[in-house]
Amino acid sequence: MLEIEIDGKKLTVNQGITIMDAAHTAGTHIPHFCYHKKLSIAANCRMCLVEVEKAPKPLPACATPVTDGMKVHTASPLAKKAQAGVMEFLLINHPLDCPICDQGGECQLQDLAVGYGNSSSRYQEEKRAVVGKDMGPLVSAEEMSRCIHCTRCVRFTEEIGGYQEIGMANRSEFSEILPFLGKTVNSEISGNVIDLCPVGALTSKPFRYATRAWELSRRKSVSPHDGLGSNLIVQVKQNQVMRVLPLENEDINECWIADRDRFSYEGLNSAERLQKPMIKFDGKWHETDWQTALDYVVKGLNGVANDHGKDAIGFLASPHSTTEELYLAQKLARSFGVNNIDAALRRSDKRVAAAQQGALWLGSSIVELLAAKSVLMVGSTQRQEQPLLASRLRQSVKKGMALNVIHTSDDELLTRINAKLIVSPLALVNALAQVLKAAVEIKSASTTLDLSAANVGAEARAIADSLCAAESAAIVLGNVAQHHPAFAELLSLAQEIGRVTGARFGIAAEAANSVGADIAGVNPQRGPLGKTVSAGIGVSEMLAAPRKAYVLLNSEIEADAYNSQQAVAAMKQAATVIALTAFKGEALLDYADVLLPIAPFSETAGSFVNMEGKLQPFNGVVRPLGETRPAWKVLRVLGNMLNLSGFDFNSAEDVRAELLAHGDIAAALNNQLTSVAANVVADGTLVRIGEVPMYQADAICRRAESLQKTAAAAAPVIALNPQDIAKLGLEAGQPAIVSQGEAEVRLQLVADAAVAAGAVRVAAAHPATQALGGLFEPIQIKRG
């Protein structure tokens, strides 16, 4: 511990920290631009110059480590003169176009110029001009003359993004910030450079010139996309969401958010928003009032129940719905006598619901996962599924975590991988069994599972070594594993490896409220917080053996189901499809019979339970659009109209209180399955890898225009290993036809060495591929 003094205040601080950090602990503000607590030290803006006694000249606080007995003056005449001098230099080439600058009003340069600069400039000569750059559809770099070369954006892409996409070219007064010639910035978390930019050089393209920063109200919310549950500041003006920024939460998203969290708000203001209830009558859609629509729904449900029995009705809820909506949906279904309700829409393995003993979750807190010394990610296209978690894992790898991967394609994770097994989806179980077998040998343990078909390879042994040797280890199953027909086997193997090696195991919950859906009881076998209920059937059976009526909550089943082909067929044959939805999508208009406009997350109070089982409540940030109503209100009224008891809630908080009265969330989280026999034999059939692209994951981001223009949202292609292309007599760069069942889809064929042998990678959930069948089912391919 060192004794130092900042502005006369005595402090005791740790050795090795900088004056800037010490000043923060003392609550002293030192002006700065290039310094950022999450980025490396650059010390190139010189704004943080302070006076240190016995030092001959001012020193940069961000780059000077404290020494014992150091006396720092942050506002002495010398420090102030140095800061004013730096500010004058920074402003020499700055255009001072604040009145037309998007950053005006929230600009660090503007603020610090007022605080530390002079009121007028002595510089009379010409200023330099820098041409704008194209950084892609999200980040605008039109006014690069404003740049003060702090290099925060450069350091962000390199250190947090994992790949340097922005650089500073040239030298001295010719320096320019730019992406590589002809390239755009394609990082899935690129939007953070907008927040980092202390001036108006990098601004948000979708938000440009929309409004002024001081006209916006800031409201807290939670991201409705991935299972991380990033905390958001949603900025609104005149009842419209204008912009989304991160809300700092060190345990979850730090000070970052993914582009999906940041730019998906465009979907909330989409022209496809449903604003009035609609009923299909004689094949045509008619707008109507709520009373008529609800009467129609009640009549429809009662009609099907009377004619075909209550088992002929199925409830399918999106895991992007709030906990309260999900709780009420299951309460409504079960009180009405319908047991068929599910939210794990893309899960194809029905054995999991029967074998699970609690809500599936990460198995630890996010912070604990990131602190683990060894992590095995199984079946996770990490950067697409959980962009920010992937980035945080990358930071952990830098601090010494060994990251192991078992996956179906060898994607670039922009980090060091300890060991990896890249196998076809049909060999995924076998790969995990190899790791178990190796771990059993290393630990001289025993297992009841039959592992005779697993031949331990070198990589599997390396993974097992890593898990066994680490003092804390974790196994995490991603979306590919969760959607996989052998999810139960993968989970049991993870459980067994966890038992043998002492590693924690769990799933990286796919959607914002996947865990919450289980907690709320939207599970065919389990009620709220694990309460026993009479069992119904899950989504895979509801679609395989079509029902007469479906109730869809927040779901576009043609894109949300494991087998979209089967799902659409099931919807089309149903006598009635009742959709509670925020959007009138094309497919929905085709198969639904009544559309009830419900509020997206921004217009309703509610809560999401993230992957670590943390319940995060939020309030609506704007009023519901048009005649849209929060879904919990719609479900409550439906309960009343169906003459069900216990539907007298006055607020979303009431609903939540009733749910939480059933028990404790933490106690309801459990990844242990009752025994599942593992079939670990690998199969050589040509099989599809059907991942959900990042910006097709839910209804809101599907309609976010700017996100849809990014490289990550490009039209799907068929990607095959070059060896497989040669073996099958196909030609890369030409169109090819893939087929599952009756449906054929013609797409461009691309050679991609990252794809596992024996697998055909065709993205799902995209309109171009919705005709296809199951995500990880056999697929045929031929020349097109």
Add this chain to the structure above:
Amino acid sequence: MLSAQSLAKIDRELAKYPADQFRSAIMGALRIALVERRETGNTPEERCLNADVIEFVANYVGIPPVAAYEVATFYNMYDMKPVGKYKLTVCTNLPCALQGGVNAAHYIGEKLGIGIGETTADGKFTLLEGECMGACGDAPVLLVNNHKMCSFMTREAIDKKLAELE
């Protein structure tokens, strides 16, 4: 994009640095790429570095292309603009200037019919001003194609040198 010999030279550069500091090899790698382009290029455009070459070299070394671009644009000697077969860089810093360095530059310009920073119409010569080359005792000095230093460049010496290069 680059010949096998050049790639072998880049491999040698890569071997010079510790494994965690391999990115330093980008400087040598860009130099090797530039030398090959200068020797094999037929037009001024083919003799300098461009985005494609930088991207290739960056990928070969294993760093992001934009990081290589930063290096290539930071240092003067990496030619990013079209350049003649012979790039003549005349030092015009103070010691050389006192010994007639500026005059030497102007003399070359007159002889070739170009100004400083220009390339002759036949694409043979490019004349540039340079900074101190650390050989003030030999002033005035000039550098041919980055690698060959010529000392005591009086008018006669310049005439002789240009005749040699013709």
